[in-house]
Amino acid sequence: MSYILRATAKGGDVRIFAAITTEMVEKARATHNLSATASAALGRFLTAGSIMGLMLKSKEDTLTLTINGGGEAGNLVVVANSSGNVKGYISNPFVDPPLNNKGKLDVGGAIGIDGTLNVIKDLGLKEPYSSQVPIRTGEIGDDIAYYFTVSEQTPSAVVVGVQVDTDLSIKSAGGLIIQMMPGADPLLADLITYRLEEIPQLSKLIGDGKSGEDILNMLFDDMDLKIFEKIEVGYVCDCSRERVERALISMGREELESIKEEEDIEIQCHFCNTKYSFTKKDIEEMIK
Ligand SMILES: [Zn+2]
CATH class of the missing domain: 3.90.1280.10 (HSP33 redox switch-like)
Known part of the structure; x- marks a missing residue:
């Protein structure tokens, strides 16, 4: 089951979402017959989209994310609803560049940086809310973090990761979005950034069997962590x-x-x- 935990730390100064999305991304992979790099790219985007869907205020609201940096991957589209269910596609599901200089799937290279990340929220008003920011690295996490900071004035850390197995199935996938609420101690953001760098890579932790609760405890156990809700999410298409x-x-x-x-x-x-x-x-x- 894919799920998202909704939590806070430091008496509400820090808002936290932790997502375990291995099954969601596996369903996307099987639906679109994705290459390893395409799985990583779309999987990261779906994971971020699912969390951002949960941030929508009303039940009927929907969110569409698109990114196109002029790379071989082409256009990536994710649509999320307020329950955190998502669907998406990538123009080039076969994109598979060589590994990057860190030995990782080259999501940034596949997407490219010559373009924008677009966030469109249909809030039931006449005109949808729409915002776009230039692509930073094409690695998805950095780009979503930049969107939150610039367009929503909410300093945020965004970590999204997907591990692909040798048979191309999804070994693990998940994400964290950590946001500083107004008035929070700026040093707190530095401490959290430091801890995120300290812990092993998120997709590795999930692949090793760590739960969302385990990961939040590793990061926030001494920061008055409160987990409020566990929400089941998935890859769901509502076409008919x-x-x-x-x-x-x-x-x-x-x-x-x-x-x-x-x-x-x-x-x-x-x-x-x-x-x-x-x-x-x-x-x-x-x-x-
Ligand atoms: Zn459909």
Whole structure:
């Protein structure tokens, strides 16, 4: 089961989310037949998106994250709802550059840094909230941290990691988002940064069987750690034939008339690869 823990430390001065997302990322990998680097890139993005989904204020709100740095990976898209369920895709699921100079999967190289990270929140208002920041490293964690600091004025540490096994299955995946609330002692942020550097790599800890609780205790055991909630999250697509029909109808009469020329129309969901086929007659019905 993939899950997120919601916690605080130092009497609420520090807000913490810890995610264990191995199964979520494995489902994305199997759905899209991802290469190791694509798994790491999309897996990190899905993990961050899932946590950010939980930060949404109302039940109906949704969040869309996109990143495209001009690298071989192309466009990455993650959509999250307020329950922390996510779906996503990467334009190039086969991207697989050589390991980077640290011997790690080269997510930053695959994504590139010539572009922006976009955060779009549909909060049920007329216009969605949208914000974009330049890509820092393309490693995802750094880019999300930069977004929080610049666009939401919330200094944040973001750690996201995925370990891929030799058979390409996901060995471990997870993330931490740690945020300093207004008025928190600035030295506290330094201490937390130091501890994050001290502990073994997050994906390794999860691969070794450490739970979210274990990891939070390693970091915050002397800081009045309080764990409030454990929320089950997953990779879930909510597409349906009705939704695809509605999307087709929203294209307008002219577009529908032009696609009607083809005999059978097949539309594939980007997120789960389910295929929906429509006959000429179905399209004629929609035009009416
Ligand atoms: Zn779908």
